[in-house]
Amino acid sequence: MRVLLFLLVFSISNLFAFENSDLMNLCQKYGYHIADEIKSIFKLENVVLTKDCSVKNTIQKKYKVILKGNYVYLDSTLLRVALIKKKEVVEDEVQSVVKRIEKFYEDNGYIDVKVDFTLKDNKCLIYIKEGDLYIISGVELVNVPFKYKIIPFKIFSTKRLHEILSKVKEKLRENGYFDAKIKYNLEYVKYNYPFFNKDKFISSIISVLPFYHKIVKLKITVDTGEKYNIVVKGVVDRKIQEEIKKLFVKSVERINSFYVGFFKEKSANLLKSFGYENGNVEVELKNNTILISVFFNKYFKHINIRLKLTPKNNKVEAEINNYLKTNMFDLDKKKLTSLLKKIAFSEGYCNPKIESAYAKDDIRNYELYVDINLGKQCNIGNIFLNNEKIYLRFKSVKFSDIDRIKSELIKQYNNRYFFRYINFEKYEVDGDNVNLYFIGDLRNYKLKNLIYYDSEAVYKLAIKRYFRKDKKITKYKIDKVRSYLKKVGFYSASSVTVVPVNNGEALIAIYNKVDYKNQVYGGFGFTSVNGLNAYIGYRRFDFANHNLNLVFFKSKDEVKGNLSLLGYNYLGEDIYDELGFIYRYKKEKHFKVNSKKVFVQLSKSYINKTLSTTFMFDDLKEYNFDYDLTLKNKVETKKNIVGLRGSITFKNLDLIINPLNGYALSFNGNIYRNLQKLFFYEINVGCTLFKSLFKEKYLFSMAVKSGKLFGNDSSIPLSYRFTLGGPQMMRGYGVDDIGEEDSTGKVFGGKNYFYNEIAFNKLIRKNVLIGLFFESGNAGDDYNKIFRYKDLGISFELRTPIGPLKLSYANNYFFSNKKSQAFYITFGRIF
Numbered sequence: 044m045r046v047l048l049f050l051l052v053f054s055i056s057n058l059f060a061f062e063n064s065d066l067m068n069l070c071q072k073y074g075y076h077i078a079d080e081i082k083s084i085f086k087l088e089n090v091v092l093t094k095d096c097s098v099k100n101t102i103q104k105k106y107k108v109i110l111k112g113n114y115v116y117l118d119s120t121l122l123r124v125a126l127i128k129k130k131e132v133v134e135d136e137v138q139s140v141v142k143r144i145e146k147f148y149e150d151n152g153y154i155d156v157k158v159d160f161t162l163k164d165n166k167c168l169i170y171i172k173e174g175d176l177y178i179i180s181g182v183e184l185v186n187v188p189f190k191y192k193i194i195p196f197k198i199f200s201t202k203r204l205h206e207i208l209s210k211v212k213e214k215l216r217e218n219g220y221f222d223a224k225i226k227y228n229l230e231y232v233k234y235n236y237p238f239f240n241k242d243k244f245i246s247s248i249i250s251v252l253p254f255y256h257k258i259v260k261l262k263i264t265v266d267t268g269e270k271y272n273i274v275v276k277g278v279v280d281r282k283i284q285e286e287i288k289k290l291f292v293k294s295v296e297r298i299n300s301f302y303v304g305f306f307k308e309k310s311a312n313l314l315k316s317f318g319y320e321n322g323n324v325e326v327e328l329k330n331n332t333i334l335i336s337v338f339f340n341k342y343f344k345h346i347n348i349r350l351k352l353t354p355k356n357n358k359v360e361a362e363i364n365n366y367l368k369t370n371m372f373d374l375d376k377k378k379l380t381s382l383l384k385k386i387a388f389s390e391g392y393c394n395p396k397i398e399s400a401y402a403k404d405d406i407r408n409y410e411l412y413v414d415i416n417l418g419k420q421c422n423i424g425n426i427f428l429n430n431e432k433i434y435l436r437f438k439s440v441k442f443s444d445i446d447r448i449k450s451e452l453i454k455q456y457n458n459r460y461f462f463r464y465i466n467f468e469k470y471e472v473d474g475d476n477v478n479l480y481f482i483g484d485l486r487n488y489k490l491k492n493l494i495y496y497d498s499e500a501v502y503k504l505a506i507k508r509y510f511r512k513d514k515k516i517t518k519y520k521i522d523k524v525r526s527y528l529k530k531v532g533f534y535s536a537s538s539v540t541v542v543p544v545n546n547g548e549a550l551i552a553i554y555n556k557v558d559y560k561n562q563v564y565g566g567f568g569f570t571s572v573n574g575l576n577a578y579i580g581y582r583r584f585d586f587a588n589h590n591l592n593l594v595f596f597k598s599k600d601e602v603k604g605n606l607s608l609l610g611y612n613y614l615g616e617d618i619y620d621e622l623g624f625i626y627r628y629k630k631e632k633h634f635k636v637n638s639k640k641v642f643v644q645l646s647k648s649y650i651n652k653t654l655s656t657t658f659m660f661d662d663l664k665e666y667n668f669d670y671d672l673t674l675k676n677k678v679e680t681k682k683n684i685v686g687l688r689g690s691i692t693f694k695n696l697d698l699i700i701n702p703l704n705g706y707a708l709s710f711n712g713n714i715y716r717n718l719q720k721l722f723f724y725e726i727n728v729g730c731t732l733f734k735s736l737f738k739e740k741y742l743f744s745m746a747v748k749s750g751k752l753f754g755n756d757s758s759i760p761l762s763y764r765f766t767l768g769g770p771q772m773m774r775g776y777g778v779d780d781i782g783e784e785d786s787t788g789k790v791f792g793g794k795n796y797f798y799n800e801i802a803f804n805k806l807i808r809k810n811v812l813i814g815l816f817f818e819s820g821n822a823g824d825d826y827n828k829i830f831r832y833k834d835l836g837i838s839f840e841l842r843t844p845i846g847p848l849k850l851s852y853a854n855n856y857f858f859s860n861k862k863s864q865a866f867y868i869t870f871g872r873i874f
Contacts, residue, residue, distance in 0.1 A: 061085050061496045063098040069494070070096035073544055084540045084552045085496045103133040106167035108140075113171045121147070121171075129535075129558070132167050141169065152176045152199040154229070175257035180232050182207065185264040189218050199229075199259075211263060216292045221333075222268030229259040269331055271298075277337030283317050287324070287335060298328065312369065318343040318409065320372045343409035346371065351414040359417065362386045371411050376400055383415065388470065391443045393421035393477045424476030428452060428465070428483060445479075452481060458519040460485040461541055461549075488541065488549035490514040500557040502531070502588045505612035516541060516549055523616070524553070530611050533557055533584045560584040568870050574599045588613050589620075600630040619646040619655075632779050633669040633789050636762045638662070651695050657688040665761055671785040677756050679719075684760070686715045696733070701810070701842055703735040703742060715754075715763075723754025725763070735806075742804045742812065748772075751826075752794040764792025765822045767832070770867035772798045773818050775834025775853035777865055782822040796822040797829040802838070810842040818853070833858035 066087070070078035075094045082092055089102045108130045110118050122130065124147045125140040132140055141158045148156035148171075155174030160167060177199035184191060191214050193207060208225060215223045273291060275284040290313055294306040303326050314322025319339040327334040348367050352360050366382055367374070380397060387395040398414040426433045426448065435451050445467045452465050465483035472478075490510050495501055505527055509520040521539055528537040538554040565579035576598035583591035589610040596603040607623035614620050621644045629636045642659035661684040668675050690711030696702040713725040727750040734743045752759055764783075768776035782790040797820050804814030816838055821831040836853025847870075854864035 061087065063090065063100070066090065066092060067096055067098050070098075073550070077542055077544065077550070080542055081494060081550070081552050084538065084542075085554055086536075103135070104165075105131045105133055106137075106162055106165055108132050108167045108169060110169050110171065113173065115153075115173055115176075116147075134162065137162070137167060144169070144171065148173065150201045152178075154199065177229065178256045178258050179261050180258050182261045182263065184211070185262060186267065187211075187215075187265050188267060189214075204261075207261070208263070211265070212296070213292065215265065215267065216295070219270040219272060220265075220267045221271055221295070221298050224266040224268065226264045226266075228262050228264075230262050232258045232260055271331050271333050273333045273335065275335045275337065277339075278319075280317075286313060286317075287337070291333070291335065298333070314339060315372060316368070318346050320409075341404070341409075343404060343407060345408045347408070347410045349410065349412045351412075353416050356390055356392075356417060359383075359386050359390055359392075359415075363413070363415065367411060367413065371402075371409070374400060374402065374411065379413075387417055389443050390417075391420040392417040393470075393472045393475075394418040419475060421472070421475050421477045423448075424473050424478040426452075427478065427480045428456075429485065430480070448479065449481065452483075453518075456483070456485065456518070457522075458517050461488055461516045461518050461521065462486060486516075486541075486543070486549075487547065488516040488543065489547060490516055490551060491544050491548040492550050494542075494550050494552045496552075496554045497557055500533075500560065500585060501553065501555050502585075502610075502613065504588065506553070508612060508616060516551065521551070524551075527612050528553070528555060531590075533560075533582075533590070557584060576601075602626075602628045614645070615647075617648045619648070620644070621646075631762070633791065634665055634761060635667045637664040637666075638762070651693060653692045653694075655688075655690050655692075657686075657690075659686045659688070660684070661686065663760055663762070670789055670791060671787050674785045674791060678761060679757065682760055683718045684715050685717075686713055688713045702733045703739060705733055707731045717758060719758070721754070721758035723752060723758045723763075725753075726751050740806055742802075742806055742814075744800075744802045744804070746798075746800045748796075748798045750796050759794070761791055764794065765796035766790060766792045767796060767798060767820050767822045768865075770849070770851065770869050772800075773820055773832060773834060774816075774836055774838075774851045774867055775818070775855045775865055776832065776863050780863070781820070781832055783824055793823040795824065795826050796820065797826070799830075804838075804840075812838075812840045812842075814838060816851075816853070834863070 066078055066082060069081060070092060075092070075096065078096070079092055082090060089100055091099050091101055108122065108127055110121055113121055121144055125143045127140060137160055141160055145156055145158045148158075153174050154177050155172075157172040157174070159170045161170070162168075179197060179199055182193040184193070191211070193210070204227070208227065211225060212223065215221075273288050275287050278284055278287070287310060290309055291306055294309055295302040306326070307324055310324045311322060314324075314337065319337075320341040320343070322337065322339040325336045325338070327336070348364065348371065350360060350364055350367065352363070363379075363383065363386070366379065370378075376397065379400065383395050383397065387393070395418060396416045398416050400413045401411075403410045403412070426435055433452065433455070435448070435455065449465060449467060456462065456465070462483050462485045465481055468480045468482045470477050470479050493503075493506065495503075506524055509523055521541060525537075525539045528534055528539065534555050535558045536554065536556045540552045540554075542550040542552050544550060560583065562582040563580070564582065565577065568576045568578075576596065578594055578596040580592065580594035582593075586608065589608040592605070592607050592609065594603075594605045596605075604626040605623065606625075607621055610620045612618065621642075623642050623644075625638070625640045625642070627636065627638045627640070639662040640659055642657055644655060644657040646653055646655035661682075663682045663684055664680060665678065665682075666680050668678065670678075688711060690709065692707065692709040694705070694707045696705035696707065707730070709727075709729045711727050714722065715724070716722050727748070729746070729748040731746045732744065735741070736743055750765055752764065766779040766782040767773040768780035769778040773781060779790055779792075782792040784790050798818070799820060800816060800818045802814060802816040804812040806812055815836070817833070817835050819830045819833045821829050832855070834853040834855045835857060836851055838849065838851040840850075841848040849869045850867070852864070852866045854862070856862060856864070
């Protein structure tokens, strides 16, 4: 379904792109082959470069794609399905685009969809008539000479239809009908009924509306043709006869040489599993009888595979047993030895031996005996890279842990050479040690020049920083430049490629494509607390080597403006710097806040942690107090606060946004001083854990947060104090309902807080969650009774590209005599 969102993006200034003259100059300076490689890196598909360095354009006219009539699916979904990038298409591709959109609708139950297009005034208008969503109420089989019940599959889909037809065909073959022809049609049913389907959650909710769905019956009509009788000769055991028949039915979709040959191959393995040595079949068609004749050398009623493995190892035992079962009558000792070495190597054994391997048989019994000695687990001997001996230090690492050793090799050479790969090649046994051999394309290049796709849309200082000390190109530097381009955030596409010029020098081609340097954006949100809210913003890509961002936010009780300059790598390697101004007016429950804050923040990023420090000045005014006289006398209306903050965050998450596994741990401390020269201090800690369960169908999460303020009551502003309650923490309570209270029972916040949440969610889809949560916590002037308040609730979350839609209901009925409950809805961006 559609959501309320607008995103306007426009360019104020003309964008620079790599020009034909630049390509010509490269060709004349470095040669045709290097210029042609850079042309490919920069994706100049509409440019032709000749060997004499002349350049010409072959540009196809592009049309802007506009979708009309799509109510069920978003534009972004259909553009992705149609493989359209940047909402542009050339004329030759339009027919394919229309077919992809039609097929997408048909596969998802919209059988009557009609898609058409018109090319007009540089626009490709795609008209979509979606039609109804087809719901299957039942399946009727016509002219089927046996009873067979099929469970209807509710929402029509091409995939499920083919699965049903395939099952019907197989059932017909089981009953001897190999020439059956099947037709199907959908018959309209004159009634409506609600249904629920986890893959069509929104559709399920409105399924009671008669104009939204078309209820139909799937009618499958069968022309059975002739009936065949399958007869198996050559084996007496009825169980084996039935298994051969089942294999024939499953393998032979039609009686022809291809399918019969496929059945013959599979039947050899089946017969072997039942004890038939060199078993094979022949198939004849006599009148209406399919005669399957079984031939074999010997039949053994009892088969015994005895594997002796010293020492015991479950993985090696399982792999070898599987091999012996499929090769019991034609055991090849060389193949077994080769397999054994490979499996044993993965478990750390370098000298496995087959002590003995033989088979014994009599008239009815067959015994295969294999005795394997894995020997001792070997140690890492010497490690070679490109036949050069390498010295690495390891603690308790098996020689078979190739990925770990490879990772250590990459770390050692990362900052010495440029290379695209280091791969494991082979190993050699040397007594109880194993020598490992790796190969890599190590190169010693010096930087000749940096070639930019867009030389005006890149912070050159941030990239040149890596080559300031020396011109040596290393994998470490290239990875850092790639990381930098991704973190800048404005490039629609980026890449970094090393292009050798000669044996000792190379160019670095930096593809940094910017669609818009100036962006205006905005959107809407909703919470059940503050009602509808809206934001509008402006971003500029390259303002003084920083990203300029201006955002204005408005809700019922709050107005907020944010102006910031964000830079990365400008002051130092992997350092973010941000200078900002925030204006905020908010009507709190019992007072109003007006704040003008200026801040400077520096952050240093590492692989799994971030260090940051912030200096800020807050011109704060709190007024219109609705508290008792005692509290009013303690609180000052106007405060000018200077603050210094330090924080460290540790993260190990599989996904940055909406993680399924991992943890995040944060600590921060703040020192504040007001104009009255009174200090107060703040400390916060937080930890969040995510764990997916049962093949990522469920998500368990736990969060613990706590904070503490130090200082006397008059030095700490009310808006800096801690409260709980609302859609973020303690959802069974009203907004800011938990905290210290004045004599009239009005909450003004505490110096301490503790919060804990445990949640268990079902992932209906990767972006749709529904589940239960339990919360506990407290906010007050001391840490007594940190679990005083508790609630239990149910939540629903739909994650969208513009922010999550969250619904939650919780109450404390099981935990307190003072009843409390709350229902919250939030949608969109939170400020």
